[in-house]
Amino acid sequence: MVVLQNTPTVHNVVVCTLCSCYPWPVLGLPPVWYKSAPYRSRVVIDPRSVLAEFGCELAPDVQIKVWDSNSELRYLVLPMQPEGTEGWSEDELAALVTRDAMIGTNVVPPPVTADGVKHE
Amino acid sequence: MNNVHDMGGMQGYGPIEIDDPSVVFHEKWERKAFALSVAINTAGLWNIDGSRAVRESLPPLQYLSNSYYQIWLDALQKQLISTGMVTQQELSTGKAQGPGLPGVKALGVEQLPAALMRGWPSARATDHGARFQIGQQVRTIEAHPKTHTRLPAYCRDKVGVITNVHGMHVFPDKSAIGPDDPQWLYTVEFTGCEIWGADTSASSISLNCWEPYLKAVELANDTN
Numbered sequence: 451m452v453v454l455q456n457t458p459t460v461h462n463v464v465v466c467t468l469c470s471c472y473p474w475p476v477l478g479l480p481p482v483w484y485k486s487a488p489y490r491s492r493v494v495i496d497p498r499s500v501l502a503e504f505g506c507e508l509a510p511d512v513q514i515k516v517w518d519s520n521s522e523l524r525y526l527v528l529p530m531q532p533e534g535t536e537g538w539s540e541d542e543l544a545a546l547v548t549r550d551a552m553i554g555t556n557v558v559p560p561p562v563t564a565d566g567v568k569h570e
Numbered sequence: 571m572n573n574v575h576d577m578g579g580m581q582g583y584g585p586i587e588i589d590d591p592s593v594v595f596h597e598k599w600e601r602k603a604f605a606l607s608v609a610i611n612t613a614g615l616w617n618i619d620g621s622r623a624v625r626e627s628l629p630p631l632q633y634l635s636n637s638y639y640q641i642w643l644d645a646l647q648k649q650l651i652s653t654g655m656v657t658q659q660e661l662s663t664g665k666a667q668g669p670g671l672p673g674v675k676a677l678g679v680e681q682l683p684a685a686l687m688r689g690w691p692s693a694r695a696t697d698h699g700a701r702f703q704i705g706q707q708v709r710t711i712e713a714h715p716k717t718h719t720r721l722p723a724y725c726r727d728k729v730g731v732i733t734n735v736h737g738m739h740v741f742p743d744k745s746a747i748g749p750d751d752p753q754w755l756y757t758v759e760f761t762g763c764e765i766w767g768a769d770t771s772a773s774s775i776s777l778n779c780w781e782p783y784l785k786a787v788e789l790a791n792d793t794n
Contacts, residue, residue: 452734452757467578467722469622470638475687479604482589482596485638491580494724498771503586513773518578520720521755521778522618522692523736549591 451476454517454554455528461512462527463501463554465493466519473524477549484553493555494518506556527554534560571623571716572723574630579724579766600639607642608686612677615653618690619746623718624648692740694752700781702756706732707787710758710779718746721783725775729787730760733776741780753780 451473454462466472467490472480483489493500497514501507508514517525529551535543550556577583595601611621625633625645633641650656655674660667677685702708712727713719720742734757744751758779762772 465578467724468576468720469625474689479594481591482638483586486583486587487577487580487634488583488586491577491583492586494578494772494775495581495766495769496771500586504588514771515759516772516775518722518725518775518777520722521736521739521742521780522690523755523778 451524451526453526453528454515456530456554456557458530459512460515461501461508461554461557462515462517462525463493463497464517464519464525464527465490467491467494468518468520471519471522471524473526476524476526477552481549501555504550504555508557527552529558532558532560571626571718572714573626574633575626576723578722595639597637597639600637603639603643603646605682607646609676609679609682610646610650610655612682612685613655613674615655615674616649617745619718619740619742621645621649622742623746626718693736694738694740694750696738697752700735700754700756702732702735702754702781702784702786704732704735708732708756708758708779708784709787710783711785713783715743717743719743721779722777724765725760725777728760728764730758730764730777733757733759736778739780741782743780743782753782755780756784758784 454464456462465484470480470485472484489500494516497516498508501514519525529547531543532546535546538546546561547558548556551558589596595604607621611618625641628636628641628644632644636644647656647661651658651661653671655671657667707729708731709729710721710726713721736755736757738752739755740750741753756779757776759774759776761774762770765775766772
C-alpha cells in the first residue's frame with residue numbers, strides 16, 4: 451500500500467484504467483462508478499473535469515497527479531486536513547473523512563458547526 | 571491484448587454516474603457472482619492475471635454493455651468450462667452431471683474473509699539487481715501483445731522518470747499464460763504533456779512498470 455499525501459499544491463487521484471484495482475482491505479469494495487468506462491477513460495486525461503462532477507473545484511494552480519493502479523500495489527490518498535479541525539482527535543477526523551476523498555475524487559469539506567455554519 | 575478494457579484516454583463515454591455510496595451490491599445476483607468468483611479463484615486452477623486475461627478477451631460489445639459483475643460472471647463461466655470444472659450442459663441446467671474434478675477444493679465460507687484481506691500478494695524473492703534506479707529516465711516499449719499485459723496503450727513509447735522501486739513481483743504478462751517470471755517493478759511518472767500533449771488537466775500520470783516494459787533513455791537523444 452502506497453499512501454499519496456495531498457498538499458496545498460498537489461492533489462492525487464487514483465484510477466485503474468485496465469480493470470478495477472482498489473484497496474479492498476481498507477476501503478471495501480469499489481463503487482460502480484470507479485469500475486465504469488466514464489471514470490476509467492477520462493480521469494487519466496482530464497481529471498479536473500472528473501473532480502468537478504464530484505462537486506470538487508480545485509484552484510487552477512493545484513497540480514493534479516493521476517495514479518493508474520495497474521499492479522498489485524494499492525494506493526490510498528491522504529486528504530488535506532480541513533480548516534477548522536486543528537487539534538481534533540483521530541475519531542473525530544475519521545468521522546469526517548470520506549471514501550471519495552481517499553480515492554482522490556474529492557476533498558474533505560470543512561466541518562459544519564451546530565448552527566449549520568461552515569468553519570472557514 | 572488491445573481491446574476495449576484498455577480505455578484510458580477514450581473520450582466518448584459521457585458523464586460519470588455516481589452511485590449511492592451506501593449500496594455495495596445493486597442487485598442480489600451481484601453478491602452471489604462476487605462470492606462465487608472469489609471462492610472459485612481459491613481453488614488454484616488459475617491466478618488473478620489469468621482471470622483478468624479472460625475478462626479482457628470478452629467481445630467488445632459484451633464487455634461494454636455488461637455491468638462489472640456480469641463481466642466477472644461471464645469470464646468465470648468461460649474459465650469453468652475451459653478447465654473442465656463445469657460442462658456447458660451443467661451451466662445450462664444448473665445441475666451437476668457428475669462429481670467435481672478430483673483434488674480441486676475451494677476455500678469454505680469461514681476462510682474466505684481472511685483470504686480476501688490477504689489479497690493476492692505478488693512480491694517475490696529478489697534474485698538479481700535492478701536495472702534502473704530512482705531518478706533515471708526511461709522509455710516504455712511499443713508493444714501490442716495478443717496476450718495479457720498491464721502496459722496500457724496510452725502509455726507505450728513514452729518517456730518518464732523512475733520514482734519508486736518496489737522489488738521483484740510476479741510479471742502479469744507471463745503469469746497469465748504460464749510461470750510467474752518475477753521481474754523488478756518500478757513506479758514511473760510521466761508528465762501529462764508527454765502522454766497527451768496540451769489536451770490534459772493532469773500534471774502527471776504515474777504507472778507501475780515491470781522491467782520488460784522499460785528501455786534506458788540515451789541522453790544524447792534528448793538534446794534535439
